[in-house]
Amino acid sequence: MTDTKVPTVAPADDVGGGFGRVSGRGDSVFRGLATSSGYLIMAALAGVAVFLLVEGWPALTASGVQAYGKDNIVVYVWPLLFGTLLAAVLALVLAVPLALGVALVISHYAPRPAARTLGYLIDLLAAIPSVIYGLWGIGFLAPKILPSYQWLQDSLGFLPFFRGPALSGRTILTATIVLAIMALPIITAICREVFSQTPRMNEEAALALGATRWEMIKMTVFPYSRSGIVSAIMLGLGRALGETMAVAMVLSATGIITVNLISTQNPSTIAANIALNFGNASGTKINVLIFSGLVLFVVTFAVNFLGRWVATRGKVEG
């Protein structure tokens, strides 16, 4: 990595090097270091995929006890993937409207000096470690929220989502709420950035035509930041998909497929399943868990990739 390349073009002294041209040994060493760091990052990302593939590969043939009593790897991973997607998508359903509102408060509603402080408060939400969210979820939220689950079961029990029985607060819905709280600051951060980039002229034109503040936001801010919002949602989804500790601690999972959100039997998620089982796993079970991690990696990579792609495309057009 730190091999000193012999300079091919540069003269031995600095004379005639031009503005900031590469000249002398020091420059080539430094340039080599910087460039190899760039390549190292590409290698690291490729390495994540390659090493997971190498260690996950033996899981493809695993069955029976080795695959936690499932016939093959697909049967094992599919319920987990379902739980992961269910929890993440529901978390976004809760988080996105909130995040849009919070971003609007910071970018358009709050007075300028206060907006900075409010933004800092939301950043604090992002700074809290996920394991503490998990602790809060299991120690405070789950017991406190149980009465409202019983109310949901009594009044909305005819819906498949709230069939119950609501006997414990450690359900997929509680995990979803915690996930939503954790995804909120990310979505907010990007949205408020995009919202505040709305051209001032557009906003003032709308206001000058007599639009109320909400109409101004609807006519100028939202259309301008549509691609930004989409990419923020994608990145929030990526975060919610990969979040481990909160789900692992809050959820009492049985690993079934169900849309019943408040029962005692809950689908698990890939990340939480790895966290809970990795310590006791051995032999092919480790490969099975790593394979499920690979599936998670591919899904989050795709989601993040799409999000960034939408963001850059929006930038070019806007």
Add this chain to the structure above:
Amino acid sequence: MTTPIITRPPTERAALPLTTPQLPALAPLLAALMAGGLALLAGLLLAWPWVAMVVLGWWLYLVVLPTWSLLLEGRRKAVDRLMTGLVWSTFALAMLPLVSLIWQVLVRGLPALNGQFLTYSMRNVIGEGGGIYHAIIGTTLITGLATLISVPVGILCAIYLVEYSAGGRIARAVTFLVDVMTGIPSIVAGLFAYALFVLILGPGVRMGFGGAVALSVLMIPIVVRATEEMLKLVPDELREASYALGVPKWRTIVKVVLPTALSGIVTGVTLAIARVAGETAPLLIIAGATTSVNWNPFAERMATLPVFIFSSITEQGRYPEAQTERAWGAALVLIIIVMSLNLIARVVGRVFAPKTGR
């Protein structure tokens, strides 16, 4: 179809007033007082819990003010007032978990904090007593090692992107991949480190250094992003002045560009440290959990604060109260560490802000 504009009597148009009635500036306050008073009254009469009163008051406010506005100002203003109320309530709603979480951690964590808790490990402790000394050591070592790996690589990569690559195709690919890398789930980073060290050292490997590698995967993109932003803020005039004096490019970067951007880079690095210090999942995979102090990051399991919290909750054994109390105590210590790192970052960023033209 008839032509309504022509058939409309001209008198109606003339009757349209040029000014419209408006609610007084204090209207939101009045509506809030009214809603709050009604909710308080109803709550006291029916002996409701205070949560129900707050919810009722909030709903009443969202109904009262727009209705009043609808009657006096018309539909558009009413919608605007309703949306203002809704938008602000999203913010209040988002603050609820933050306040509740910090309050809970303080109230439940403070009783656990004492001298023994901070200076004893969990070795041979059953039931009451013991402490998190081993976990604090582990967190410090692993986070420190991760910083040692990530900061040089991250800063050099940012220098490559800003100073050397000139926006080429590889640079754009690296920028994009760094973006995507920020979204890698932390547990996948842990699995990556595990898979890497299993290939080198054989199955069942657990060590602190592996945790540092996993954390670096999460930390490098944050450092690159922060440094890149800061380097871009350094004005080109400074670089050109340095070149004009005949200083080679690498010395220009080291002596002119980096010092100018230093405060921003320190802020970014500190925020990145705060972010990974609280990571649990990768350390759970590769560093494992133990009850003893381990000073050697290259061998054996190493306890860390986040993993300590997790295992205290998931493996309660015969003394769940003691385990839970220690978990909240450790959570308080962890939150203090992370928050002070955040505070340091903000202070550094504010006080030593780069003296550029912007």
